[in-house]
Amino acid sequence: MSDVQTLTVSDDEDDIRVDRWFKRHFPTITHGMLEKWLRTGQVRVDGKRAKSNQRLSPGLAIRVPPLPSEPAPPVIARPAPVDEKTARMLQDAVLYMDDDVIVLNKPPGLAVQGGTGMADNHLDAMLDALCFEKTERPRLVHRLDKDTSGVLLLGRTAGATAKLAASFKSRAAQKCYWALVVGVPKHKQGRIDAPLSKLGGSGGEKVGVDEDDGKHAVTYYRVVDSALKRTAWLEMEPRTGRTHQLRAHCILLGTPIMGDGKYGGKEALIEGTGVSRKLHLHARAVRLPHPRTKATLEVLAPLPVHIKASFDFFGFNESDGGRPFEAFEVD
Numbered sequence: 001m002s003d004v005q006t007l008t009v010s011d012d013e014d015d016i017r018v019d020r021w022f023k024r025h026f027p028t029i030t031h032g033m034l035e036k037w038l039r040t041g042q043v044r045v046d047g048k049r050a051k052s053n054q055r056l057s058p059g060l061a062i063r064v065p066p067l068p069s070e071p072a073p074p075v076i077a078r079p080a081p082v083d084e085k086t087a088r089m090l091q092d093a094v095l096y097m098d099d100d101v102i103v104l105n106k107p108p109g110l111a112v113q114g115g116t117g118m119a120d121n122h123l124d125a126m127l128d129a130l131c132f133e134k135t136e137r138p139r140l141v142h143r144l145d146k147d148t149s150g151v152l153l154l155g156r157t158a159g160a161t162a163k164l165a166a167s168f169k170s171r172a173a174q175k176c177y178w179a180l181v182v183g184v185p186k187h188k189q190g191r192i193d194a195p196l197s198k199l200g201g202s203g204g205e206k207v208g209v210d211e212d213d214g215k216h217a218v219t220y221y222r223v224v225d226s227a228l229k230r231t232a233w234l235e236m237e238p239r240t241g242r243t244h245q246l247r248a249h250c251i252l253l254g255t256p257i258m259g260d261g262k263y264g265g266k267e268a269l270i271e272g273t274g275v276s277r278k279l280h281l282h283a284r285a286v287r288l289p290h291p292r293t294k295a296t297l298e299v300l301a302p303l304p305v306h307i308k309a310s311f312d313f314f315g316f317n318e319s320d321g322g323r324p325f326e327a328f329e330v331d
Helices: 018-025 031-039 084-092 123-130 158-170 245-252 261-268 305-314
Strands: 005-008 061-064 094-097 101-106 149-155 174-182 189-193 196-198 207-209 218-227 231-238 281-289 296-300
Touching: 018 031, 018 061, 018 158, 084 094, 084 123, 094 296, 101 123, 123 149, 149 158, 158 281, 174 245, 174 261, 174 305, 207 245, 218 245, 231 245, 231 305, 245 261
Parallel strands: 149 281
Antiparallel strands: 005 061, 094 101, 101 149, 174 231, 174 281, 189 218, 196 207, 218 231, 281 296
């Protein structure tokens, strides 16, 4: 057994939970053991009893009871080093960076997190390339689908990540998406309120409307422009963050997102035009409170090559999109 320790919460751990602080500093301590320590008052925060979900702030003193003697934990292999070309690509994709936040313009086709058979071919395994002057790897705050491009936030410290994630959870973060869809919605602007749940069967993760057991899902949309009744440029602002929400809601409008064969099948393609078959969904902008200064942070992401080419083909002008978030200021 070790002796009692008293450790101080560091500046980069602002707003981290007690249980996550212990996981970070003492990864071999099980959740059950920590809960026992908390119940019996062996863990103290500035001399007071604590709970696992209590938020910490810099300078607080944490009493850590004697740790059990254990064999050294197994070494967890880190992802393979990021090759120079990939590292340069990710660094060039940085739209904004300060001591707390990195905002990327995620390229289409890059998965955010790993899955079956993906090895290290996903962003989460490549984050060492985005350490820059820090020794600590940045952390993912939220996700985008593999084939969706655009703004993606990373926290550069544990505390900043927790605050950014809380902004998304509380809906203090606003997200603006652009999409090209096949067909033109009947109404030029509207609100889609349709609960979604995961569908069974093969073919990978997919969601559909489920009035009985689905999770609340709301999307605001407007038609920015259209071309020959064959396609429309939509601006969308999701007020909830369900899996594939925008893709499923566009199906409800009768206008699948261009290139979205998973949800729209052949109806999602415009054959014979030379338009890319890739998904035409782009996270255009994000607006949220900065995790440290609380000032409004708003970042816009330029269009990827294939969507820009489609804009040019259909005669859409990016400047017609105006400033993000203005169209839906009033519910």
